[in-house]
Structures are given as structure tokens and as C-alpha cells.
Amino acid sequence: MTDFPIDWRAVVDEAIRRRKEEGFTQRQLALIAGVSVPTVNSFEQGETGLQFERVILILEALGLFLRPSAPDSLGAFVHKARRRWEELASSLPENHPARQPFGHSEYAYAIQGIRTPGLRVLRKALADLSSHSGLAPFWIPPRREAHIEPETDIMEYWAAEGNANQHILDAANSDFWQLDGEGQVYLQRGYQEDGRGNLEPGTIFDLTSPIRRTAEFLLFAAGTARLFGGDSKAGIHLTARYTGLEGRTLLSWTQPLLRIALEQHHRARTSRVDLDIVTDVGAVESDLVSLTETFLVPLYERFDGYRLPTDLVAAQIRELPNR
Template identity: 35%
Template sequence: MSKRDCRDVIAQNRVYIRKPGPRGEEPQTGEEWRALLRRCVQNGREDMLDSIRAIVSARVEPVSHVPNAAAELHGYAEGARRRWQELVADLPENDESRFPHGYYEMAFKLIGAEPAPTLVELRNRLQVAQRIRLTGWTTFLDMNRPEWAPYMHEDFIEAWVGRKVDRDWLRTSAHCDFWRASRDGKLYTVRGYSEDGIPNKVPAGAAIDLTMPVWRVGEGLLFASRFADTFEGVESIAIECTFTGLKDRYLTSVDGMRAMFGDRHSRTDTVTLVGQPTVQQVQDNLTEVMQALLSPLYERFDFFEAPFELFDTELNKLRGGRF
């Protein structure tokens, strides 16, 4: 399929096959289309069979890590965090936009992506990924109100939903996001914990809901995979997630649907998780990808071993929009 127009030769997004001459023309008959499709199926046969085997056996094969990709993503996350800290610097110390009880941040890098030529094109690609909303307050939120809408800053697109425009409108840390995107396919977002905004159930800074890390990171990773579909040449998705303010928090079930215990505490304040699945692994084996990524977080709570069923059940709810 042609990627661009060439006047009087080929047209963009049209399919061409090689014919005697030699020359390239669009398929004209049913037989020419059947031959083309047969070749496509044969060429992709091994990849297709391997995907089926991966789904049936529920395995996630390790991918070859690109040199310096993790370091580059870490540097991007640090720069984005400094930018957020600049924005909140003049706010009171206990302001919700500063996440006084801790926060979680996610950063993604589309490895192998051909950069978007302009920030306008980057905005278009973000909007394609934003068409699917899996939760009420979705990751990389694009607000309609101009005060919180995405804007250009240097060579990035960013949005700060924590900007105060109405002092009478009460918000929690979980609704004060900051996010940033770059033309070469890197994403960053930071948000406070929703558990800290429901004092009638748990005191602020005291607990982490058992299911929420699965929902938070799962939604971010699914957004990154949709974003990856708008780029050429993406091989895999590098991930860096950091959870802060964990010390002395305990695991709980905020909705009360599970018999949870309050004796599994974290003695660690900050945990950073890294991974690099392929886009296909995210699409076909998300449960396994998420279990491998998040298990070190759960283990900090007195060696809690999060079961496979937890990830599988919650991710099915997330993708089904049952929040």
C-alpha cells in the first residue's frame, strides 16, 4: 500500500501489485486479489501461529531491550516531573495539586517510532488514542474547558488539570493530573491517589486499594498501545512507573467486595517498576504483562503475592468499561 501520492504514478493509500512489464498496478480481478491475499497470509503465517501459541500457553516472551532506552525514558520522566514541580511551586504545601500524601507516575516510550513531524500531528495522534475512554477520569485526559485543555510548551504537548481556576470547586489529588507527550512517542503522567480522597472509608495517606494499581497502570498501558498504533515502526513499549508515599500504607478493599486484611503494610516509601513488552503482547497477553510489572509493588506489602485472578478479573472489567 502506498504511503504517499506520486502524481500520475501512484495514489496514497492504494494497493498495488507487480505485473509483467515490469509495472505496478492495482488488482483488477478476483484472481489477482486472491493471489495477493494468499501471499499476505503466507508471509504472516509464522507470526500468526506464534501469536496463537502465545495466547494458548499464556506466555510472555522476553524482548530484546534496546540499549539506552530505559535511561532515555528515565531522563524524560525526570524532566517532566521537574516541569510539574515548577507549575505547583507557588501553591500551598498541603494543596491537593501538590499530592501531599504521595502520587504515582507513569512514563512510556514507543521504541522504534518514527517521530511525528509537527506538534499538530502529535495532537491528532493523541486524540485518536483518546477516543476510547475506559474510566470516568481517564489517563491523559483531554478536558473541554480551555483552562485545562492541552497546550504547547517548548517541543511538547502538555496538560495540567491541577491548575486552579475556581477556588470554590473542590477537587482531590486524584483529579489534578499533569501529563506531557513528545513527538518521538514518549508519554508521562502524574496523579494523586484516589484512596486519599475518601476519608469516610480510609484516612488520607493510610491505604492503597488492592485493585487500583491494576486499573491505573492498565489504563495507561492500553492508552500507550493505542498511541503506538498511530506511529510507524514501533517495536515495543518501554515502561517506567513510580509509586511514592507508600510507607506505612496498608492494602485494603475500598469497595468492601473482598475480605481484606489491614496487617500488610509497606515499609518502603517509593517503588519504581520497569518493563518493555511489545505492542502485540499488550494486546494478546495483557494479564501476564501486568502481573510481571506490578508484582514487585504488591510484594512490598509484607510479601503479598497478588494472584493471577486479580489481574485477569480487574483487567476484564477495565476493558469492558465496568468501573
């Protein structure tokens, strides 16, 4: 017998209590955790035959499990940012589009080897960098709309704040981001494909958007490093998460003429994927195509093993501003 027995029913009951406290339905929890609705239902019924990793994903989504990591790591920063978004979103009506009910993407990065000048100066510098470079992986609004949380020394912006029943008409316009004094950035964004007036939400996944977004984030991180004295060896750690993938079909939606690149239907068979790469400024500046392609391989593999063509990655990156 183990010296640390687990009261499974107590764990399940606490998870159910936390889910209801956060205002999540089983479907919403499944999307956040990256598991199926039947898995959440089975867990809440107290079944003990579930895969351990799926149980961990559910508990992690509810803030009841934190994977081991250094206190100042990017992983810890991302975890806290997710919890903050969940806290904010819980104030919205259940079916509000800013809850991103059909899934979302998350991107985050940390830069090693630089010294940042504090949040307010950093915010202005990033806004200027975005303006001068033409790269805009996330929108940096006027100062009054992005505020600093005094207890955490983190600047955040949530597009739905104050607009719960007004301007946010679809998930694509419900950005949430955080920026800390070390220059770490987190962005959560609903899918443009799920926007109002498009095809049925949750049914398609754009072929090229992840390419451009990944390249933009890598370039923006490298530009930030250079801005604050980093050399070519300054490290960049980029992570991403895509949720709500299961059942979506890969489609060149934003660039219809590229549909010839897809000779057959490719449908996602799993709900979530996590992406991660550690590189440096020099590699971003000299080998962006390879880095972007490598980073995205696990995402596209979810779509019936689709292999992302290198030529397509290169073509999309050439279309970015100032490339």
C-alpha cells in the same frame, strides 16, 4: 586522598537552599525522594553515615543529581517532567491538595519503531483513540487547556493551573501530564484514596487500582503504536513510580466486595517503589495479564510481601472497556 574531594557541607547547604527555593518542607521532600523524614533531617544536619542511595534519592529529587542516561531516553524525559511539576507546584500554598502531600503515582511510556506526525496531530489522535477504545489512562482536555511549551516542544496539562484556590479540592483531581513529539507520555496523579470525604489521607492503598491503570497504559501505548503504523514488534517501555506508601494498609477500597481477597492486614514498610518493563505490542495484545502482574510484583511486595493473585489481575483486566 581522592583527586576529586567533595565538600560535604557545601553539598548539604546547597540541598537545603534548593529545598527552600522550591518551597518544600522536609516532609514534602521526603515524599518526593521516597525516604523518611528522619533521613532528610539527618542529611540536613550533615550526618555522613547515611546510606549512599538515600543521599542520591534526596539529591535527585532536588535536581542536584541526574542518573546517567542517554539524552533522548525515557528516563531523561521523566526527570524533566518531574522537575516541571515541582516548579508548577511551588506556586501553590504549602498545604494545597494539588501538591499531593501524601504521595502520588507516576506512569510514563515510550514507543519504539513508529514515526509520529507532530504534537498537534498526535494530541488529536490520542484523544480519538481514548474516545473510541474507552481507555482513558489520562484525560486529554480541550486544546485551550493543554498547551505547548515552545522552548521544549512539549505539550502539557496541569489540572491545578488557574484553579489554585477553587476547583482542586483533593489530590485525586490534580493530574499533571506531558506529551512530547516522539509520543512519550508522563502522568502524575494523586491517590484517589486520599480524596476529600474518604478515609484519613495517607492511610490506605487500593488493591485493584494499579492493576487497571497499568493495563490501561499498556493497551493505550499499544494502540498508539498501531495507530502510527507500528507492527507487533514495536517496542514499549513502561515505567511507574509510587510514592508516599509507608504506613498505608492494602485495602480493596474501590471494590469493597473483594475484601475477602485480603485475609490479613498488609502494610507498606517503605515509602517508594520504581517499576519498569520493556515489551512489545504483540506481547501486550496476547499476554496482558502476565505483563501486568510481572510489572506490579515489586509494588505489592512492599506490603508485607503480599502476592498479587493472577486470577485477580485477569478479572480486573476483563472489566476494562472493550475487553
